[in-house]
Amino acid sequence: MVGKHPGGNDICQCVAYARYETLLPCDKIKLFWKEDVMEIYMHDVLRWAHVIFAAYWLGGEWGVYNASTNVANAKLALDDRLRHMETAYRIDILPRSSIIWMLPVGFNMANDLGLSPVSGVWVTVVWVATAIWWCLIFAAFKNRGTKLGIKITEFDDKIRYFVIPSLWILGGYTLVTGKLLFVGDDVGGTYWFATKLTFFGFIMIIGLLLRYIMKDWAVAFFRLREEGSTPEIEYIFTSTLAKARKLAYLYWVCIASMAFLGVTKPF
Template structure:
C-alpha cells in the first residue's frame, strides 16, 4: 500500500504538470504569433513555451508507466515483475531522449531528436488502442471484471490524447523551423502559416483539456 501511495502521488504531480503545462504553452503561443511584437520578443516567448512544455512532456511520458505499475497492484493489468522493470528502463531511455531534444532545441540535432521522440508514439499509440479494444471485446490483456472497465477506457482515451498531443508537437516543431527562417528575413507567407496554426491548435487544445480531465476523473473515481 505504501508503494501504491507513492506511485499515486507521482501520478497526480505528473497529471498537474501535463494539464498546467499545456495551458501555459497555449497562452504563450498568442505572443509567439503576435506581429506587433519584435522578433526578439517573440523568440523569448517561444523559449518560454519550450521551458514550460518540457515539464508537460515529462508528465505525459511518466503517466503511462505509472498507470501500468499501479494497474498491476490493483490487479487490472497482469504484467508485473520483470515486465515492469523492462518498462521502466524503456521509459527512462524515452525520457532521456525527450530531454536531449529539449537541450538541443532550435538546432538541426534537436529537430532530429524530436522526430525520434515522436516516432516512439507512432508505435505506442496503436499498441495502446489495440490493447484497450481487445479488452473491450473480451480478449484482454486487461481485466474485465465488475468495476474494472474504467482501466481500459482510460488507456483508450489516453491513446487518443497522445494523438492530439502528437499533432500539437508537430505544430511546435514547425514553429522552430519557421522562426529560423523569419530570423533571416520577413515573410508574409510564414507569418500567415503561424497564425493558421494557432487557430488550429486552439480547437485541439480545448479537446485535449477535456480529455485530460476525463482521464483524471476515471482514475480518481473508477466508476465502472
C-alpha cells in the first residue's frame, strides 16, 4: 500500500523511520520516505527469514559434506587436510545456526495463522530461548578444538534431546486430536504445520546421528598427528564418511521435503 504521509514536511524527505502497528492476523511495519509510505507485513518479513534460513541450512550442509570429502583424502598432506577441516567448521556454523532459528520464525508465522500450539507470550519466550541457545552454539564454534568447545557441544546435544520430543508432542497431539495443545483451538483440518513439527524432530534426529558418527574423526585426527598416516587410521576416515554419506542424502531429501511442505501447505 502506498499513500501520502499525513504530516509531510522537509524532514520526511531525508529521514526514514519505521513504526509497528498491530494487525490481524499479523503485524505491519510502515516505512516513510519522501512523503510516501510503504507498508511491509511482518509475516512477509518472517517468511523471507524462513527462506534464508532454509537456504543456508540445506546449502551449508552440502558445503560441509564436500569439504569433509577432502579431509578423508589420504593423498593430501596433513596440513591440507586440517585446512579443509577448518573450512568445514566455518561453513557448518551456518546450518547449525539456521536450523535452530527456524523454530521461532516458524512458530511466529504459524501463530499468525492460528496454527501454532506456541502462542502469546510463549512465542517471545521461544525467541529468547533460541537466542541463548545460539550463543552456546557460537561459543562452541569459537572454542572449537578445545575441551571447553567439546563440553559446550555436548550441552548443545542435550538441548536437542529436549527439543526433539517436544516437537513430536506438539505436532503429534494436533495430528491425533485436530486441536492445538495448550491452546485448545481446532485447526479446521489444516495439518501441514503439525506435520512439519513432527518431521522437524525426525530431521534433528538425523543431525544428531551425523554428529555421533563424525566424532570418530576427532580420535582419528589425534592419532594422525601422533602416528602419521596408517591404513587403520585412514580406514576410520573413509568408513566414517561412508556411513555419514547415506545419512546425509536422507538429511538433504528431508530438508527439501519439509521446505516443500511449508510452501505448498497441501493439507
